[in-house]
Amino acid sequence: MPVARKLVERTPPPALAFLASLLLSLIAIGGEVTVGKDAAFYLDIAQQVLAKGPGVAFQIFSWPWFSLLLAGTHWLSGVSLELAAYLWCAFFMAGTCALLVLLTQRFLSGSGYWACLVVLSLPAFNQFRGDILREFGFWFFSILALWLAQRWFAAGGWLRAALIQTVIGCAALFRLEAVMLTAALVLCLLGELSTRQGWLRLLQLNAVPLAAMVLFGSLLLFGGASSPERMLYYVSLLDPHLLWDRFDLMANALAESALEKYSRDDARLIIFSGLSTVVLVKFLTLSGPFALPLLFPTNWVAVGDYWRKLRPFAWTCLLYFGVLLIFFVQQRFVNSRYVSFLHWLAVPLLTMASVLFVRRFARFSKAFVILALAVMLHNVVSFGAKKTHFLEASAWLAEHTQRSDTIFYEDSRIAYYAGRGFPTDLPTREVMMLGEQSKPYRYLVINGQADDPELQAWLTQRHRRILAHFSNRRGHGVLIIGE
Numbered sequence: 068m069p070v071a072r073k074l075v076e077r078t079p080p081p082a083l084a085f086l087a088s089l090l091l092s093l094i095a096i097g098g099e100v101t102v103g104k105d106a107a108f109y110l111d112i113a114q115q116v117l118a119k120g121p122g123v124a125f126q127i128f129s130w131p132w133f134s135l136l137l138a139g140t141h142w143l144s145g146v147s148l149e150l151a152a153y154l155w156c157a158f159f160m161a162g163t164c165a166l167l168v169l170l171t172q173r174f175l176s177g178s179g180y181w182a183c184l185v186v187l188s189l190p191a192f193n194q195f196r197g198d199i200l201r202e203f204g205f206w207f208f209s210i211l212a213l214w215l216a217q218r219w220f221a222a223g224g225w226l227r228a229a230l231i232q233t234v235i236g237c238a239a240l241f242r243l244e245a246v247m248l249t250a251a252l253v254l255c256l257l258g259e260l261s262t263r264q265g266w267l268r269l270l271q272l273n274a275v276p277l278a279a280m281v282l283f284g285s286l287l288l289f290g291g292a293s294s295p296e297r298m299l300y301y302v303s304l305l306d307p308h309l310l311w312d313r314f315d316l317m318a319n320a321l322a323e324s325a326l327e328k329y330s331r332d333d334a335r336l337i338i339f340s341g342l343s344t345v346v347l348v349k350f351l352t353l354s355g356p357f358a359l360p361l362l363f364p365t366n367w368v369a370v371g372d373y374w375r376k377l378r379p380f381a382w383t384c385l386l387y388f389g390v391l392l393i394f395f396v397q398q399r400f401v402n403s404r405y406v407s408f409l410h411w412l413a414v415p416l417l418t419m420a421s422v423l424f425v426r427r428f429a430r431f432s433k434a435f436v437i438l439a440l441a442v443m444l445h446n447v448v449s450f451g452a453k454k455t456h457f458l459e460a461s462a463w464l465a466e467h468t469q470r471s472d473t474i475f476y477e478d479s480r481i482a483y484y485a486g487r488g489f490p491t492d493l494p495t496r497e498v499m500m501l502g503e504q505s506k507p508y509r510y511l512v513i514n515g516q517a518d519d520p521e522l523q524a525w526l527t528q529r530h531r532r533i534l535a536h537f538s539n540r541r542g543h544g545v546l547i548i549g550e
Contacts, residue, residue, distance in 0.1 A: 079179070080169075089158075089161045091187060092156070092157035096153050098448065101457050104478070104479065105200060109131075109199065110152060111488055113137040116134060116135060137151050149199075157196075169214070184436065188446070192407040202404060206408065210411060215231045223268060232275035232276055233275065249273070318335040322334040342396065343392065353403055354413075356442060359435075387408055391406065456537040457484060460537045462485075463537070464481065464482075474508060476493060479493070511547070511549075514546075531549065533548055
């Protein structure tokens with residue numbers, strides 16, 4: 068232990084964050100036996116790109132840049148697609164951690180190791196270390212853009228501004244909502260627009276996106292380009308008329324079903340407050356032990372320092388909170404993966420609040436650190452049952468069925484591991500089991516147990532039988548049904 072402590076103390080905090088992040092990712096990846104649904108989708112696109120060319124990617128998915136990166140990496144290096152994906156995600160994650168630690172220790176002197184603890188322990192994004200997601204690239208390039216923006220606000224310069232917008236463009240190739248970073252940086256300049264220098268800085272910051280908009284508009288005007296489906300989707304989400312209609316629909320539904328007539332005028336306020344509270348509660352919940360310092364009002368001084376010293380981060384945090392609310396209204400859900408970007412932005416704030424907390428309650432500092440370390444390990448070590456039954460079912464299908472067979476998959480990852488692609492146009496299980504919806508499928512691959520009474524009745528009615536049944540050690544099963 069003394070040797071390890073000396074090694075840690077001699078390693079600069081950013082380097083420690085980078086190396087420790089890679090180690091945590093390695094532990095998380097080592098515990099996985101199957102990839103996630105999103106990962107299988109991206110990997111299948113990359114496989115088709117290698118087989119048929121890059122054009123096929125845009126026929127399958129409107130924003131396939133991550134899959135193209137994986138295909139290009141395999142083509143250049145020969146590394147398997149899955150390994151390439153894990154390597155990219157691990158290095159993106161490590162780079163993001165190192166950047167935030169570097170930024171935080173400049174923002175708060177002597178906080179480097181506390182920033183390491185925060186960035187490596189926060190459940191919000193560390194829980195995804197074993198996954199293959201586009202978000203890793205989005206997180207890295209977004210934080211890199213904000214880190215460069217902090218330096219640009221101090222020194223200025225056309226080249227630095229162009230570099231910021233180039234990095235934002237890279238982030239947008241992973242998730243298009245990264246374009247909000249440009250708006251956040253513009254908002255940081257509002258106080259300077261009363262001067263000529265302020266307008267010059269605004270032009271510096273927006274020269275690249277303005278040139279890109281002019282070029283793209285010219286191509287659209289002369290028929291040289293078409294509007295990508297993904298861009299049209301985001302524009303539709305921001306349509307104020309559609310947004311208000313969806314919001315009004317939610318408010319009216321609440322008023323009709325749950326409110327007395329005297330309170331119906333407050334339905335919109337209740338919906339807005341409820342949606343905001345859900346996002347805030349998710350933020351606190353996914354902050355793990357680092358939510359504790361925020362519960363003490365004396366630590367709220369950190370919010371003021373965060374706003375003054377890291378304004379690009381603060382504005383981005385506010386804008387992204389608005390993005391989450393818009394998505395919540397339009398799509399009726401918001402998950403932890405989307406909320407997690409707020410935690411990346413809040414790492415400096417949570418670090419400062421934690422430092423203030425342990426200074427005030429010094430006798431609890433060791434317990435606080437131990438709790439954070441326990442959460443760090445919990446994020447990457449899972450003792451739950453693995454989806455080995457998916458792999459067994461995939462092997463059975465690869466051996467006993469033909470590529471031409473029509474097969475329904477409740478989870479398309481089984482098709483991916485069977486070498487049958489990643490079907491995305493299948494109905495839900497509930498729809499498939501209604502009426503004659505199952506008739507076109509020769510085989511059905513569904514999750515469940517063979518002794519389910521409802522399933523047995525359905526099998527008898529449809530003249531089907533269970534051909535194979537696979538279970539993992541927790542009893543979760545996959546059934547292969549045929550005639």
